[in-house]
Amino acid sequence: MDLSFTPTEEAFREEARTWLAENVPAEPLASMDTPEGFEEHRAWEHILFDAGWAVVSWPERYGGREASLVEWLIFEEEYWASGAPGRVSSNGVSLLAPTIFDFGTPEQQDRFLRPMARGDEIWAQGWSEPDAGSDLAGIKTKAPRDGDHFVIDGQKTWCSRGAFADWFFCLVRTDPDSERHAGLSYLLVPGDTEGLEARAIGRLDGEPGFAELFFDGARVHERFLLGGEGEGWAVAMATTGSERGLNLRAPGRFMAAADRLVDLYKELADSRGPDLDRRDQVVSAWMGAQAYRWQTYATESRLRGGAPIGSEASFMKVLWSELDVELHATALRLLGRDGERADSSWMDGYVFALSGPIYAGTNEIQRNIISERVLGLPRR
């Protein structure tokens, strides 16, 4: 056990910090869930990519710098501490790319990874349906084979970034007579496919942050099938994390928010005086971010030792999503009457944080996974 950072890791941190200090936009970008903000964020992804910071842990041929996972975690710490913009490409990079690395053909890897990393093609997830949310195996969207194409009919919903995305990664039922986990396939669908219509849905904050997708005879070529036909469930579930990124949300994001919360307390205490109850809540939230940090580094060490990532993903998902709510709720309590002001970034952050315990598998489902697959409790 050696929990110091190596000189190489320290040098990497310094390089990232220096570049970010010189390149992070001085003014916040418009929300990525508006048409103009989406393009501003895409342009930022180009800048990151061209400087080699978009996907640090990826192979060089796809635009990465083959950084270690520890270095990726360090980059995330520096990225969020610098106040850099949110990552509009993160659903593709975090949720789809690991699956392409594991299951994609060499042609698919060459076709998709680089444009994804550069933000030239921004991806949205098409998994949930009106009647298949937590119960994802209830997917009804059909895509029977017709020659070398699959023909999709059905509806997807709650596709984050779906109103503007270029591509969709979808779970569909290629065997129309199948049920539950069988007969599903993982299809990559171009956004301009004829017979596909994306309709924006106003999110809680009023922005078109997600979309529903309507498929009416949309034809997708078989070269866009990821993994085996009918093996979509296994493909989708096999890669909840990988050696190129543990998680959709690295600890650095929450460490930065916790540091801002501590600063907010200091600032308000200077004008209003100390409030020990509020201070205790600030410390609790700060502790949560630190706990997540050490648990993530510990998990990375286990992975490096050859252990698969499995259950840790559910622990992490519950932790970061509830921590995010706690961080922002605490800030709003500190702000008191000013918390509700629409120009408060903490309120924006709070509204966004509230989606965390719902998306990517509700926290109730994650707790079921922890109790059944980690603790081994009987399912029924």
Added chain:
Amino acid sequence: MDFSFSDDQIMFQEAVRDLLANECSPEVVRTAWENDTGRSDGLWAALAEMGVVGMTAPEPVGGLGMDETDLVLLLEEAGRAALPEPLLEHTAVGIPTLAEAGGPIAEAWLERAAAGEATLGAGSDDGYAVGAASCDLVLLIGDQVRAVPVDGASLVEHRSIDGSRRLFEIDGNSVVIDADPELAFDRAVGAAAAQCVGVAQHLLDATVEYVAQRYQFGKPVGTYQAVKHHLANTALKIEFARPAARHAAWCIAAGDPDRSRDVSLAKALASEAVDLAARTALQCHGAIGYTFEYDLHLWMKRGWALSAAWGDADWHRNRIAAALGI
């Protein structure tokens, strides 16, 4: 950045786990509750034989020259087994603090302590010295570290809710030793955190086992989501306390500048974890867990005691606040 333990460290942990599985049964713990010392018959000698008791002492005085990163796994095991022995006081605090002080006090005690022939206790100025009556020398940690020989000291004993923990106020001739009191305190805090993690893990494991075989309404109660989510919440607390406790051990061993803050982080998280584990364990066991005859309470009470010992979660959150400058 590497959290992994060496093969030797893992082997040491497994050896101690095996020993405790065989020799530290609930019956042994219950015996310690009832005897004069609160300690077991022979376990300390067996641990000395394995090198555990003196492991933190330098090799020239008969120790293994190991540090907190070697000890932390064994402290977790001690918690899992509800070991009624002064591993925290003697091995985690007493020996390293005497070794740091050096001089006549170290010369007088260290070799015998490393061999397990003399037992070191530890307490704080505003806490109790656990098991002081069965120790030979007690270190009291406050603004300074004072060493009090037990022979000739006056002792006032209080019962703990955990029958194996005999709480003492000790007053006697003391000498101030040349050791950093904050470091000594952090050693105790870090060790208590690791033990809390171990206790919490046992409480969780025992409860998982119980709810899988306890039937109501024709199915194991562990199939009900209300029960599952109690246990998942407990597992979460432990999952995030354990790396923090291991990190704290490293901070102590490596002299990290944020040591005190991060030791407090570990103890606050570990205290919260064991508090929740005890609460969950009792609730999910139902009435059987509320009996004295059933073994669960041995760990619940150890958990309650350790959660509060060397600063409870509230106390450590305040210490973190100070470190953060708020």
